[in-house]
Amino acid sequence: MATQFQNAFSDNALKNLIILLVLARPMSQAERDTSVMLAGALFALPFILFSMFGGWLADRFSKQQVMERVKTAEIGIMFFAALAFLLHSLPLQLLAILCMGTHSALFGPSKYGILPEVLPFEKLSWGNGVLELLTFLGIILGTLAGGLFASWFKETPAVSGLVLAAIAIGGWMLSRSIPKVPPANPQCSFRVNPITDLWRQLMRMRGDRDLWRANLGNTGFFFIAALVQMNLVLFAHDVLKLSETGNASLNAALAIGIGVGSVLAGYASRGKIEYRLVPAGALVMFLSTIPMGLAAITTPAFSTALVALGLGAGLFIVPITAVLQSRPAPENKGAVQGAASVLSFVGILASTGVQRLLRLVLSSGEIFWVCGAVALLVGTYVAYSRRAEFTA
Structure with a gap:
């Protein structure tokens, strides 16, 4: 879990740093919006291209071994990012985001797939709550670090x-301390075509109603999360007129809410998967966005709404993640996590285009x-599809 904290920290520090450096460049609003959208899209694209390969690695080899190898690659990626900053090259900086996205696409299936192998079922929701808390603590500190790096090392970004x-x-070093687990499916043959492999896994998931609904909910969650995050950067810069550090503090408020909501969801599950938390979290998310679109909202009020939005998001995502981990057969967990990652980042990639279109007709607050x-x-949808359980 400490390795995941570091992973979330580094992902968000690098991405937010590059976005803030883009905002500081002399360019038109259209060029700036396009660059911010491109940064989000380049981070999401590898999850669509390589998540199925990451799922195969998670099934074929020890998940601990996969995570250790991926962490080794991250060291080289960050040295490449330092070179891109030294040269003040935006294309190379965007390429560094693409490389980090690839790194995380390969890391994700093993990260989520290993939890059911090291935790008993009755602790799975609790474990996911703690994992999501550490993930979003990593996002908090990584986002803040990106803002601080952009401010502190404005003239020498290579130091970042x-x-x-x-x-x-x-x-x-942390990845080397992850419990060693045997390969779940050492005879798993290499799947050359990720498209046919994805289709096979989706058809397998459709045969399990709960697993399929969790996949749809997971995709919807990441669509919303990416749209909020992209829009938040522009809203903080254009409407609230915040500095790089102030911009980062809003992301921190959102991540604090998600972390707290995730822990609450873990404890509220009481040793099982609590589906009722999904519509409850969705309602909290909806209500919290109402004041965020008001023209006269102040920064403290907006920050409070962000915490509430994150709280609802944490309640929403923990049971969905637990379903995705617990329902597949042991030898197929990595492949299912890979397919879920592909669809979640289809949602993220879609959000970049939707955000671009919405900016043509709506203000950033209304988004x-x-x-x-x-x-x-x-x-x-979740409440209606499980209405018999909710009314019991």
Whole structure:
């Protein structure tokens, strides 16, 4: 779990740092919006291309071994990012985001797939709550670090890359302490075509109603999360007129809420998967976005709404993650996690285009209302599809 904390920290520090450096460049608003959208898309694209390969690695080899090897690659990626900062090259900086996205796409299936192998079922929701808490603590500190690096090392951004490389070395060391587990399916043949493999896993998931609904909910969650995060950067810069550090503090408020909501969901599950938390979390997300779109909202009020939005998101995602981990057969957990990652980042990639279109007709504040409405729709679907259980 400490390795995942470092992974979330480094992902968000690098991505937020590059976005803030983009915002500081002299360019038109259209060029700036395009660059921010491109940064999000480049981070999401590898999850679509390589998550199925990451799932195969998680099934074929020891998940601990996969995570250790991926962490080794991260060290090289961060040194490359330092070079991109030294050259002040935006294309190379965006390429570094693409490389980190690839790293995380390969890391994800093993990260989530190993939990059911080291925890008993009755502690799975609790374990996911703690994992999501550490993930979003990593997001908090990583986002803040990206803002601080952009401010502290504005003239020498390569220093930021060297600091992130040092942190990556720490992450590699942590990965070596992960419990060693045997390969779940050592005879698993290499799946050459990720498209046919994805289709096979989706058809397998459709045969399990709960697993399929969890997959849809997971995709919807990441669509909303990415849309909120992209819009938040622009709202903080254009409407609230915040500095790099102030911009990062809003992301921190959101992540604090998600972390607290995740822990609450873990404890509220009481040794089982509590589906009722999904529509409850969706309702909290919807209600919290209402004040966020108001023209006269102050920064403290907006920050409070962000914490509430994150709280609802934590309640929403923990039971969904537990379903994705517990329902597949042991020898197929990595492949299912890979397929879920592909679809979640299809949602993230879709959000970049949707955000671009919404900016043509809505203010950045009003886009938060769209996020809340999508959350309410997903929560309503879950409540309706399990209405017999909810009314019992």
